[in-house]
Amino acid sequence: MGEEIDKGATETRRVTRLIRLPEVQHRVGLGRSTIYRWMSxxxxxxxxxxxxxxxxxxxxxxxxxxxxxxxHST
Structure with missing residues (x-):
């Protein structure tokens, strides 16, 4: 008699990584003030x-x- 496997336990979990402002600026090529203005x-x-x-x-x-x-740029 085999054990049942919980499918939720075997699926890959995606972890949300949080990045701080310097890395955001590096990735998008924008300055701090532009980022905050565009957010608003x-x-x-x-x-x-x-x-x-x-x-x-x-x-x-x-x-x-x-x-x-x-x-959208292409």
């Missing part, structure tokens, strides 16, 4: 609050934003 205009992903004044962006959202720019 709804043109750039908003960060998540880590506590106090610390924020970070979901890597997948930044990657998606960059990919969207590449797709």
């Amino acid at each position: 205009e709804g043109k750039f992903p908003r960060p998540v609050q880590l506590g106090g004044y610390s924020v970070a962006w979901a890597e997948s959202e930044i990657d998606g934003w960059v990919a969207d720019r590449i797709t």
Whole structure:
């Protein structure tokens, strides 16, 4: 009599990596003020609050934003 395997336990989990502003700037090629201005205009992903004044962006959202720019520029 075999044991049943929980399918949820065998599926690959995707971990959300959070990246800080210097890495975001490097990846998108924009300065801090442009990033924050575009965020206020709804043109750039908003960060998540880590506590106090610390924020970070979901890597997948930044990657998606960059990919969207590449797709729409061609």
